[in-house]
Amino acid sequence: MIKSRTAEMTVGIFMIAGILSLLMLALQVSGLSFFLKDDPGYKIKGEFSNIGALKVRAKVALGGVVVGRVVKIALEPETFNATVWMTVDPNRVDNLPIDTQASILTAGLLGDNYISLTPGFDESQYLKEGSTISIGNTNSAVILEQILSKFLAGQASKDNSADTSSNNPLGDRR
Amino acid sequence: MIFLDRVQNLGHTGLHFIGNIGRATLILFHALVGKPDGLRGFRRLIQQLYFVGVLSLLIIVLSGLFIGMVLALQGYNILSKFGAEHALGQLVALSLVRELGPVIGALLFAGRAGSALTAEIGLMKTTEQLSSMEMMGIDPLNRIIAPRFWAGQISMPLLALIFNCVAILGGYTVGVKWLGVDVGAFWANMQSAVNFHDDIVNGIIKSAVFGTVITWIAVFQGIDCLPTSEGIGRATTRTVVYSSLAILSLDFFLTAVMFGVT
Numbered sequence: 001m002i003k004s005r006t007a008e009m010t011v012g013i014f015m016i017a018g019i020l021s022l023l024m025l026a027l028q029v030s031g032l033s034f035f036l037k038d039d040p041g042y043k044i045k046g047e048f049s050n051i052g053a054l055k056v057r058a059k060v061a062l063g064g065v066v067v068g069r070v071v072k073i074a075l076e077p078e079t080f081n082a083t084v085w086m087t088v089d090p091n092r093v094d095n096l097p098i099d100t101q102a103s104i105l106t107a108g109l110l111g112d113n114y115i116s117l118t119p120g121f122d123e124s125q126y127l128k129e130g131s132t133i134s135i136g137n138t139n140s141a142v143i144l145e146q147i148l149s150k151f152l153a154g155q156a157s158k159d160n161s162a163d164t165s166s167n168n169p170l171g172d173r174r
Numbered sequence: 175m176i177f178l179d180r181v182q183n184l185g186h187t188g189l190h191f192i193g194n195i196g197r198a199t200l201i202l203f204h205a206l207v208g209k210p211d212g213l214r215g216f217r218r219l220i221q222q223l224y225f226v227g228v229l230s231l232l233i234i235v236l237s238g239l240f241i242g243m244v245l246a247l248q249g250y251n252i253l254s255k256f257g258a259e260h261a262l263g264q265l266v267a268l269s270l271v272r273e274l275g276p277v278i279g280a281l282l283f284a285g286r287a288g289s290a291l292t293a294e295i296g297l298m299k300t301t302e303q304l305s306s307m308e309m310m311g312i313d314p315l316n317r318i319i320a321p322r323f324w325a326g327q328i329s330m331p332l333l334a335l336i337f338n339c340v341a342i343l344g345g346y347t348v349g350v351k352w353l354g355v356d357v358g359a360f361w362a363n364m365q366s367a368v369n370f371h372d373d374i375v376n377g378i379i380k381s382a383v384f385g386t387v388i389t390w391i392a393v394f395q396g397i398d399c400l401p402t403s404e405g406i407g408r409a410t411t412r413t414v415v416y417s418s419l420a421i422l423s424l425d426f427f428l429t430a431v432m433f434g435v436t
Contacts, residue, residue: 007220007221010224011223011228014332017336018333018336022374026374029365029368055363055366057359058359058362069358108258109257111257111260112359
């Protein structure tokens with residue numbers, strides 16, 4: 001028989017491990033992530049008119065290199081613009097000009113949305129903690145369905161005009 | 175005449191089967207409704223939790239790690255054909271939390287702990303420890319069966335949770351650290367796909383049901399075995415076979431109820 005104290009200790013550790021696993025599943029896997037540490041870096045804000053399917057923790061890239069993460073997404077109550085807070089790692093890039101552009105792009109045809117930064121030219125001021133990329137310097141997400149429906153609508157009207165033009169000679173022949 | 179014999183055999187088997195179910199239910203009922211005897215009962219429960227739960231940890235953690243790693247590897251190979259590697263997190267997490275965690279955890283638990291329970295109780299019966307307890311006025315059902323049953327019942331969901339956790343970490347290691355899936359996409363897709371109530375709680379309910387069934391089968395086979403060395407061997411085999419079958423078939427029905435028709 002194993003000593004009762006050792007058994008109790010290990011059982012206690014076993015219980016704690018089980019509860020910790022439940023916590024990790026709840027927080028890390030199903031998304032209540034307030035225990036996660038913030039990514040290092042300074043926070044900047046971007047205003048977009050449409051963010052598509054951008055998610056928190058999506059990557060922020062500059063020239064394809066990941067330089068930060070999206071940390072928060074909210075809606076501006078007065079302008080109805082979406083505001084996206086992102087952290088940028090100062091070890092990667094620390095001197096983004098104030099007129100840097102931010103666009104929401106899609107990785108591949110089925111891929112996730114991410115934010116791509118394009119540095120501007122106004123080097124008198126740099127983006128720092130709390131700076132805003134205003135709506136004039138951002139490009140919204142391209143929604144594939146909108147493009148498709150526009151394209152299909154255009155196609156349909158073209159078909160209609162083709163139909164009427166081909167109907168007329170038929171009517172003439174009769 | 176031969177035909178009549180067959181019919182009689184069938185009837186005998188059926189009666190035997192139903193009788194077994196009845197006795198198993200009675201044993202379980204008696205073991206569970208007996209009065210709990212305070213601190214000493216708690217000590218015995220801790221002792222059994224150690225044997226049933228803690229000693230199963232090693233196999234659960236190792237298998238979980240490898241299953242998570244294999245899932246990530248296989249999933250990545252297929253998903254990368256469609257350029258959808260970023261969906262790896264949700265593939266790994268959903269398949270583990272909903273199915274693989276409870277089911278494989280339960281199969282391993284049946285093999286590791288269920289068989290040990292049957293063999294232990296069977297040997298107690300063979301060496302007449304159970305009858306001598308009765309002679310001394312101690313209820314063996316309350317003393318032997320109850321703590322083992324509760325221990326299995328408590329440790330199975332915990333083991334399944336640990337299994338899930340380790341397997342997701344294994345999948346993370348292979349997917350993100352080795353194959354280079356973006357770390358944010360891995361967790362973000364996982365978090366948006368996994369719902370705490372629908373997926374994780376249902377997984378826990380599944381593993382609790384499996385835990386009940388496994389320990390029930392194990393203790394019943396132990397009590398019911400022929401008191402010979404051969405009988406113990408057979409009972410142990412039956413425990414593993416019956417509980418594996420019960421796990422897999424119950425899993426189908428539970429899945430149909432939980433995730434099937436919505």
